[in-house]
Amino acid sequence: MKIIVTIVFLFSNVLFCQDPQVLDSLTIKNTNTEWEQFADYSKSNITVNLGGVISDYDNKMLYKNGVTGLIIDKDNGNVIQTYILKVDTENSIDKRVEGNWDFSRTSLNKIFSFDINVDYSIKFTISSRLNNKIDTIFSHTMSYQYFKPINSPKANYDFYNIDDKKFIIIYDLLTDQGPVNSPEYLYYLVDTEKEIVSRIGRYSGYLLGSEYSNFIVRSNDFIFSTTHDNFNRGPYEDNDASDSHEYFNLVSDTLNLLNYYGNAGNLHNWFNVILNDSLSTIIVTDSIKVFNFRNKTVPKSYFLNAEDKVIAKYHFEDKNIIALIIKQADGDKRVFAFHYPSYKILLDKIDNAPYLGEMLGELNDGNLLTIGDASTLYKHKWQYDFNAALAEFEYKLIDDNKIEFGDLSEGPIKSWSWDFGDGASSQERNPNHQYASSGKYTVILTITNEYGKVHQTSKEIEAKGVLKSNFEFTLSQDGGDKRVECTNLSPDIAVRYIWNFGDGTYSNEKNPIHTYNFPGKYYISLTAFDSDGKYKIYLKDEIVEVVE
């Protein structure tokens, strides 16, 4: 990459030196950001570790990673302030790397920090800064009757605010439960206004690696989702069961587990985004899956080669597009993008573009803010164009004069408009349409993509009758036998029949009469064939009972 001659230094909005503010548990200092400009990107003097959580506040972003938080200006990507959590290891659980603080959703000045003391009880305190005043706004003590928490380097906790009154606290700790120290993961919902602490989840056993990055909280509808690798370390062997993904809705009073999804393969990485109220994305060992946690399905799965590694993830929220840079075993990079509402793959090609990092967010000027090589903050323009819109569809006759339409359009399509040619229309993506009469109709599909681009296509389709199997029968007594008269209701398109009377006999007549002379309970089925040999089977849900 060629360096442009001019090097521009940009400064944060605070140009004068200022002593850091030292609050109860946070140190806040102003930060200068300098940008070095290259042909396709800008490189900053800021180093940032991957693995944190980004949140939007007003026209700013908070990137919180462990004990460090950065306030970033969305106009230019400059880091304005750095927040550092004061870690007290004397009387508290070792906080290891994760942070235990967050901002209120409604106020940047309202910072919640969380402190915890361990003895035979766990006491945590939540304090806030509002207008430079530090308050303890909530404290809570939990006693342990049956086991003792152990102050251990394994212990860790994290803190997610939902609004300015409610939080979720997750912590793991080792507990002394006899001969073995057992790890525990506990999830609590804290309502500081009502002063209620509710336990909403608990796991035993170790979780692998960056378990907290698998935990997502959305404030607007109180959804949070977790990934659990179900890896348990026993005294004699480890047990790695299939991963599960759990979805909780905090609006629910019971806070019960609403959905459970298993067998997703071995978790490789979690795309730390809930795409909408039903979709998320998981990256497992050999595939990228769009995961619908409401109906427990994987509507889209994209297979990776075993050696492929996802090295960067980009989420264009306003266009509902996710893009990944995948590094292949041979060193080539593949660019993969899809539009998740439509499950459409927009791009999948080998492209050895420079690695510009993991996306933090999109700035107001369209630049992407990323963490790239050497954990450095970068700005760059996304170079791939997703603004495609090409209308296409297929159709299938599914019932008498009823057509099933299937969208095959290309691009990040967000709306579909169907004109069925008989005066009716639909806005569904894959509609079924019942025509009043047989005949040929011109169907027009008009699509609009996320960028507002419109395209249209039309086809002539034919509505007609379909092959069906249907019948009625009447029963009468014929001496000691049961007599069945069958009336074939299959359409004229049927040319051959198999009647199965369920008693070891059959008939090829159109309207057979059959006599049962052996006691038992029988069902009757009709298989109707058309002239092409296609067939439909119908079993009537009505018992013919012949008694001795």
Add this chain to the structure above:
Amino acid sequence: MEYDLDVITLPYDSLNIEDIVVSNFTILARSGNTIYKSTDDGTNWKIAFNSELKVNQLYSKDPHTILLVGEKGMVYRTMDYGETWLDESVEDKYDINMIAAKDYTNYLAIARNRWVYYKESLQSDWKTYDYYTNVHLSTLVNAEDKYYFGGGSNFRDYYYRNEHYFEFTMDVASFNGNTFKGFRIGYTWGDYDRVTKRNADSLRLYNLNDTLFASTVDYNDSYVTAGKGFEFNYEDYYDLFKIKNDVVIGLLNYSDSIYIFSRKGIVEIVTKSDLSRKGSNKESYDLKINFVNQINNPYSKVIYLSSNNSRIYKMSIYEPVSTIQVETNNLIKQYNNRLWVDNEVEIIGIYNYIGQKQNINRSSNNYLEFKQGIYYLSYKYRNNIYNHKIMVN
């Protein structure tokens, strides 16, 4: 249990009848890649299907769901008892081992050691699932609204903290139309001596009144369980029934009894509640068939058993319509037009309703045959003489 055993011999040499499907007097029998058909309860036979491809199973859920599976994705269906075979083959050309149906619209097939094919409805295409296992998938059943399948056993060893451990299990998977789950049968874990003495195999799964049952063979002995899991070392704690030196090939459930059919033609009857190794309260019958492949129970108390040497056996189990209690013992039982009389009972005379003595001989198997009518039976037991009225419809 009293029963009749008729022999049906197919007019072809040395057939090993592997599967049979029976619907009243129509019988379909599979031997290798050929299906034979009789419509008169085994008197006359014809070839209804013959394939160059290997056929692995002739399956029937009911008369409307008769399926044939085999090599290269073969799935055929017949709606007219073998006259027409409708091709419903799977596009993937793996050899299908077995198929099972939930009803006439919904079925699932297993192939090799990993492929699961699922047809959700008559209109839907086959869905393919890759469910890799270490064993050849050889047993499949639909029960409790799920498909259960499995096969042979798994053995593995591993080190943990410098100790060598061994593990033995037979894995069973379930599929409910959406997700797969699994459980273990015969799980044994520990040191070498404890684990390697297991060589269980031949897992078979059964549906009895919509409850999953399983059997397996371990060192020539068979075990039957009603539970979803058992450990060989803890037979006493599980619902295990043990048959020595034989292989269980079929189970039937009549009221509260389980009828266990073995490869050697033994039928053991045990009450459900007594399905344990210790269950001594059982009846055992040797049908003297010597070799049974499969059983088919088309209607109550009639069981067809497929065998080798081109033979199918038809077993009819009788239930007495009434029992005459002599003193405190059930020594006379009536089966419609037949009367069974215990050896200790001496028949003095049989008379019709106007007092005429009837000439009815007692056969060697203790049965008396009657025509329709009303009879008076006079008999002697332990020096006491009794009379009893019998109605034969």
